[in-house]
Amino acid sequence: MSEKIGGKVIKFGNSVDTDVIIPGRYLVSIDPQELGKHAFEPLGPEVQKRLWSSQVVVAGSNLGCGSAREQAASCLIGAGIKAVVAKSFSRVFFRNCINTGLPAIECAEAAEAVADGGELWIDLEGGIVEAQGKSFRFAPYPQSLKQILDAGGLISYLAKYVLPQQQALKRS
Amino acid sequence: MGKTFAEKALARAAGVAEVRPGEIVDVYPDLYMSHMASWRCIRTMEKLGTDKIYDVDRIAMVMDHISPAQTAKTADDQRLCREFAARNGIKKFYDVNAGIAHVVLTEEGFIRPGMVIIGTDSHTTIYGALGAFGTGVGFSELTAAWVTGKLWMKVPLSVKVVIEGPLARGVSSKDVMLKLIGDLTADGATYCSVEFHGSYSEGLSVSDRMTLCNLAMELGAKNGFVRPDEITRSYLAERGVAPDRYSEIHPDADAVYAKSATIDGRTLAPQIACPHTVDNVKPIDQVVGTKVNQVFIGSCANAKYEDLAEAAKILKGRKIASGVRLLVSPASKEIVARIVKDGIYSILLEAGALITNPGCSACAGDGGVMADGEVTLSTANRNFQGRMGSYKAEIYLGSPAVAAATAIKGFIADPREFL
Numbered sequence: 001m002s003e004k005i006g007g008k009v010i011k012f013g014n015s016v017d018t019d020v021i022i023p024g025r026y027l028v029s030i031d032p033q034e035l036g037k038h039a040f041e042p043l044g045p046e047v048q049k050r051l052w053s054s055q056v057v058v059a060g061s062n063l064g065c066g067s068a069r070e071q072a073a074s075c076l077i078g079a080g081i082k083a084v085v086a087k088s089f090s091r092v093f094f095r096n097c098i099n100t101g102l103p104a105i106e107c108a109e110a111a112e113a114v115a116d117g118g119e120l121w122i123d124l125e126g127g128i129v130e131a132q133g134k135s136f137r138f139a140p141y142p143q144s145l146k147q148i149l150d151a152g153g154l155i156s157y158l159a160k161y162v163l164p165q166q167q168a169l170k171r172s
Numbered sequence: 173m174g175k176t177f178a179e180k181a182l183a184r185a186a187g188v189a190e191v192r193p194g195e196i197v198d199v200y201p202d203l204y205m206s207h208m209a210s211w212r213c214i215r216t217m218e219k220l221g222t223d224k225i226y227d228v229d230r231i232a233m234v235m236d237h238i239s240p241a242q243t244a245k246t247a248d249d250q251r252l253c254r255e256f257a258a259r260n261g262i263k264k265f266y267d268v269n270a271g272i273a274h275v276v277l278t279e280e281g282f283i284r285p286g287m288v289i290i291g292t293d294s295h296t297t298i299y300g301a302l303g304a305f306g307t308g309v310g311f312s313e314l315t316a317a318w319v320t321g322k323l324w325m326k327v328p329l330s331v332k333v334v335i336e337g338p339l340a341r342g343v344s345s346k347d348v349m350l351k352l353i354g355d356l357t358a359d360g361a362t363y364c365s366v367e368f369h370g371s372y373s374e375g376l377s378v379s380d381r382m383t384l385c386n387l388a389m390e391l392g393a394k395n396g397f398v399r400p401d402e403i404t405r406s407y408l409a410e411r412g413v414a415p416d417r418y419s420e421i422h423p424d425a426d427a428v429y430a431k432s433a434t435i436d437g438r439t440l441a442p443q444i445a446c447p448h449t450v451d452n453v454k455p456i457d458q459v460v461g462t463k464v465n466q467v468f469i470g471s472c473a474n475a476k477y478e479d480l481a482e483a484a485k486i487l488k489g490r491k492i493a494s495g496v497r498l499l500v501s502p503a504s505k506e507i508v509a510r511i512v513k514d515g516i517y518s519i520l521l522e523a524g525a526l527i528t529n530p531g532c533s534a535c536a537g538d539g540g541v542m543a544d545g546e547v548t549l550s551t552a553n554r555n556f557q558g559r560m561g562s563y564k565a566e567i568y569l570g571s572p573a574v575a576a577a578t579a580i581k582g583f584i585a586d587p588r589e590f591l
């Protein structure tokens with residue numbers, strides 16, 4: 001039985017864009033903690049307070065549409081979010097989640113079923129989301145993406161696996 | 173079974189005979205573009221503890237999102253990029269005077285048919301205007317490509333968009349795209365390669381092709397594509413790029429598309445994207461009369477020479493409404509030089525425009541921001557809440573001609589009455 005990630009849910013609608021997740025004016029930082037303070041700032045302090053006490057962001061379709069800013073993913077990590085679950089993702093946001101080590105799960109049924117403020121748990125290995133007393137299946141990641149996630153993101157993955165290999169090749 | 177453009181372009185860059193949609197392949201891009209995010213890539217490289225670059229000649233850096241620097245922090249970030257470029261012999265480095273990366277690199281002849289290009293910017297789709305495969309990535313991925321030369325890509329399904337022309341009077345490539353985004357919605361082509369076909373895209377100027385492929389992003393597209401032709405070849409030839417320095421990739425006639433959409437440009441009216449999403453699109457007669465405080469003619473979507481000329485045609489000999497600010501930010505240094513030379517610069521100035529240095533400018537919230545409750549009509553490609561200053565301000569998107577007419581009237585106006 002693999003470890004589950006999840007917790008309390010904050011739920012949003014469709015097409016939540018990157019500029020709402022993290023406004024352009026804060027991109028001068030790449031520190032997730034600092035960025036986390038400004039995540040979802042355009043939606044006001046009430047939403048932000050709920051974000052900071054949640055562990056899972058749930059949204060409708062096209063989550064993270066807009067800019068290629070990687071901070072849209074890392075700010076959520078800084079805000080204490082452990083995973084994002086949506087009906088669908090914009091492609092750059094999805095990549096940025098994986099590459100910063102934030103599991104992004106496409107599971108329309110779970111996103112639909114779970115209530116704002118409810119609980120949601122994810123079994124990444126098994127491809128199962130549990131919410132509202134029900135289980136929902138999602139397609140597990142292909143091996144190449146899983147390795148990046150497991151390493152905690154693309155840069156740690158490179159540092160741990162790819163670069164040492166390159167250096168070893170050079171030496172031999 | 174025939175192949176789409178994306179299938180052929182990615183197979184080439186992955187060094188394999190063929191790929192299928194849905195397959196994940198390691199791709200070696202021909203060019204890695206980074207803008208303001210460059211400093212983040214450099215810091216990430218430091219974190220990685222390596223200074224080995226796979227191929228320095230594939231790196232292009234343009235200081236466009238904040239230019240010139242407004243704070244000591246940004247000045248420091250830009251210095252980091254400058255010094256990194258000098259130290260590593262990065263020849264394609266463009267400083268704060270150059271303009272918007274996408275337009276600058278296109279003008280410099282670095283974008284060529286058949287190339288695969290990644291950029292730290294979602295509108296990297298714009299390179300499809302010259303028949304290249306351009307797609308946006310985050311800064312970690314770009315850094316990884318600097319070091320390893322490659323990145324993973326999922327081979328996309330393709331969407332065929334057929335645009336029939338010629339366009340109705342007063343209607344532009346921007347209106348075509350807004351109509352398409354309104355019809356298909358902001359995730360109408362998520363993860364897909366969008367190919368533009370039809371009588372309109374054939375024979376179209378490179379500038380208009382850039383607008384099409386740029387805005388394809390707002391459909392969620394992975395990339396955009398217009399088939400290279402004589403116009404592409406002569407554009408490149410003018411920039412010193414001979415045909416033997418690229419190889420065109422064309423989709424097969426029997427390629428398989430996930431879906432198709434048709435826009436009839438012959439009967440189209442000007443279109444407006446209303447706050448706060450790009451797919452909230454209405455024909456102009458439904459929003460005419462909306463009061464604006466500011467008009468912004470700028471961005472990689474619509475601040476090219478042809479766009480400024482279009483606006484100038486309407487603004488010539490006229491004045492903007494009192495109390496309205498008209499901000500014009502040409503996309504590149506080359507464009508500034510051209511409009512100065514042929515008088516467009518003076519036409520805009522005399523009409524009452526504030527003309528900034530080339531760069532992303534107000535599109536990136538770099539100047540030209542709004543106060544609470546204000547409204548801007550912009551020629552850019554995004555109207556998200558808070559993108560231009562206050563979270564309580566509104567952005568409408570339209571063509572350069574709509575922008576010019578709106579600046580004169582002080583409210584959203586139909587350009588056809590000025591033509």
Ligand code: SF4
Pocket residue numbers: 236237272293295470471472473531532535536552553
């Ligand atoms: S002009 Fe706007 S859309 Fe284009 S690259 Fe700059 S900030 Fe992005």
